[in-house]
Amino acid sequence: MKSRVCQALFFFLICVVAFAGCGANQSIDKEKENGNFKIVTSFYPMYVATINITNGIDGVEVKNMTKPQTGCLHDYQLTPADLKTLEKADAFIVNGAGMEAFLDKVVKQQEKLKIIDASKGIDLLKDGTEENPHVWVSITNAIQQVRNIEEQLIADDPKHAAQYKENADAYVTKLESLKREMHTAIDPLPNKNIVTFHEAFPYFAKEFNLNIVAVIEREPGSEPTPKDIEETVDKVKSLNVKALFAEPQYPEGAAQTISKESGAKVYTLDPVVTGDADETAADAYINAMKKNAQVLKEALQ
Template structure:
């Protein structure tokens, strides 16, 4: 079990800071509300909706697997002093613990704003998150991979920011509406682009794409469960290989933040190639959430033998 231990000195310092900033949470040096975002997609949407009226900081550095995050004492203090913490319960145990202990009244759990899917069972019939020390949640937390759900999150976040900072309420709501419109446009591109494809099965490194598959009528075949660090057993690999052969899968998807070794072995076994399908858990190089999602769409269309679209 992880433990977040704050020394007496840190407690004194953070208490003093909170008192100086008022009960509504900390403001930055320029007076803007401080928003702490647990990891990249939540940081992106907080920036889109908050715009110039807030200061958004991410808890997870680019290129870091979010599930493995360990908070520093300074980050725990920042969470305590923030105006709002945007997170998804069940992704990062350290963040869950810090929110529960220091910021429950000013936390925005994005997963609580949308309909969620059940957690994917692991190969032994147990939830992979529970097996590997993740928060005890019964749902799949990867909601950001369904643009329509993320559009709903944008609207709810706009309302939450409007409540926290009434002086800029109209601006938050307007940016939330604009962001939701962009995400709904992306959703339509997926719906159109994944219609009439020759294949429906996607083999992925871990069960990150359940929402995407459910939204667009695909079948996710995951090597590992919800935990990307989980090592699949030989039995599970054999099962996935059998299904991949039966479904004539030609592409095994891997991820940038996870070793491709298992995917490469599986691809060799079934006579397929590998390609990257980004779970968008970390900031893409030279892009953002929207550009990464569009790249995923193109990768899926190629792997699933979808018809050519115009425009």
């Protein structure tokens, strides 16, 4: 009798332990069971493109992993909250091209997670041996990224294929109209030499035939030395550069110093890496680019 009681207690304990082990994943499993296709984006530019492609599709959810004011992800470190967000995702949309330095860690920890590379097939510009990941700042590349996201979402979630394609077509039509509008505004400008704040604008400059003669900060947060500033001032003067372009995401102290020394005026160009994650986000890229065209028109006349 005593032996049977012990056996029963042993069996009960095994069941309790097994149940506790399964409980760690229950919340995630329940979220998977609701049938929704959950998409996580790495940062704001990917979020903006994705909410346009998924607009109005029932059963598809989009969440941005980082805060919408995070900026470029050059040195971003994953947080426990980020990893928890990714555990619940069916697809993770990234810019790629080296922007998300943490991506290898994600792949190792989330082996079944589908990674959607928005920069797939885009020719990358190089600064020395390093590839520049800021591809979305070119409208042509932004269009290609929309198509890449569309194609890979259809492969991963074929149930919503027709809606993804319809939305992507509509957004690409808007981007193509934006591109024509900006060429009309920028192409006739007589001055093409500009100085930018950091390496966010080479693709933009290539698209609109602008000549970046100097970059104030090669890496965000790396303050230029007095020698760097002196060399930039000399370039600005020798090439008769009229405009320095800071970015709204960073302080413009160095740009103001160069402005005082050279006489060139400071303007703001937005690479659209930050913004609001609200009902206005879908138009954030288009609105920012239109404003950039207005700024260039004023600065380079």
